[in-house]
Amino acid sequence: MYGYWSDLATDGYEWIFRPGAVAGVIPTNFDQACVFAGGTPERIGRGGIDVLREVVADAAPDVAARLASATPPTGVRTFTGCPGFIRRSWGPGWALVGDAGYWKDPLSAHGLTDALRDAELLARAIVESCDDPSAERDALAGYQAMRDRLSADLFTTIDVIAGQQWTEDEIGGLLLQLSSAMNDEVAALVELAA
Numbered sequence: 001m002y003g004y005w006s007d008l009a010t011d012g013y014e015w016i017f018r019p020g021a022v023a024g025v026i027p028t029n030f031d032q033a034c035v036f037a038g039g040t041p042e043r044i045g046r047g048g049i050d051v052l053r054e055v056v057a058d059a060a061p062d063v064a065a066r067l068a069s070a071t072p073p074t075g076v077r078t079f080t081g082c083p084g085f086i087r088r089s090w091g092p093g094w095a096l097v098g099d100a101g102y103w104k105d106p107l108s109a110h111g112l113t114d115a116l117r118d119a120e121l122l123a124r125a126i127v128e129s130c131d132d133p134s135a136e137r138d139a140l141a142g143y144q145a146m147r148d149r150l151s152a153d154l155f156t157t158i159d160v161i162a163g164q165q166w167t168e169d170e171i172g173g174l175l176l177q178l179s180s181a182m183n184d185e186v187a188a189l190v191e192l193a194a
Contacts, residue, residue, distance in 0.1 A: 001044065001052040002036040003076035004028065009066050017171045020164065021059035026109070035067065038107060040164055047078025079106070084159050089147055090140040095122050101147065104155050105162035108178070114151070117189065121146050124192065150188055153181035 010033055014025040022038040037055035038044070044051060049072060057064035084104040089096045098115025125143035129136040157177045160166060166174055 001038070001047045001055070001076050001078045002034055003049065003052065003073035004032045005035050005067060005073060006030075006032050006071040008033040008035070008070035014060070014063060016060040016063070017161075017175070018059045019166075019168055021055050022107070022164070023056045023059035023063060025063060033070075035063075036107075038162070038164075041080050044078065044080060047076065047080075049073070049076050051078075052076050081105070081162070084155055086148065086151065086155070089118075089122075089144040095140065095143070097122055102151055102155070104151075104158045107162040108154065108158040110154065110158075110182070113185075117150065117185065118143075118147055120189070120192070146188075150185045153177065153184070157181060 008025065010025050010027055012027065016023045020039055020043065024036050026034040028034055035052070035056065037052045037059065039055050043055070053064065053067060056067060086102040087096060089101040097118035099111055101118065102114070121143050125139040129139040157174055161174050161178065
């Protein structure tokens, strides 16, 4: 679940992971902050602002206290979860980037990065095959292989985190795995520029 609060005291990103209750704050534009909360589908149910506040209070009582003095949204959005998936990323006359080609839980906050990454990789594949149309198939297959390689660890790790398939002792290691996968992705993209 998520919604946009105004006048919420925060000085940056906040992510809190507790068994059964995940919450966070992401500062946005116009003095608003996106407040999100997650839990098992049974706990979230149909969602709503009261459920969001309850989950935030369990995950981070200090954030819940600040929410009480901030201006709440008129409503919140609820997403009850969906397993991630990867699609074939190209075919004759078409190609997919970002969420169109593969989807993972929004808890990663990595969707826009995926789209920009894939657009760069796809553009390089297209440029590579411009002089030789017969090379297009290999270039697009190379795009998909690179996308899949860069996505695999992110995909697997975020499914475990978002699916609440961890204990309090395990979450730190999972977050380090997620960070490592993002660093590997950055390193691969920097290498392309060389």
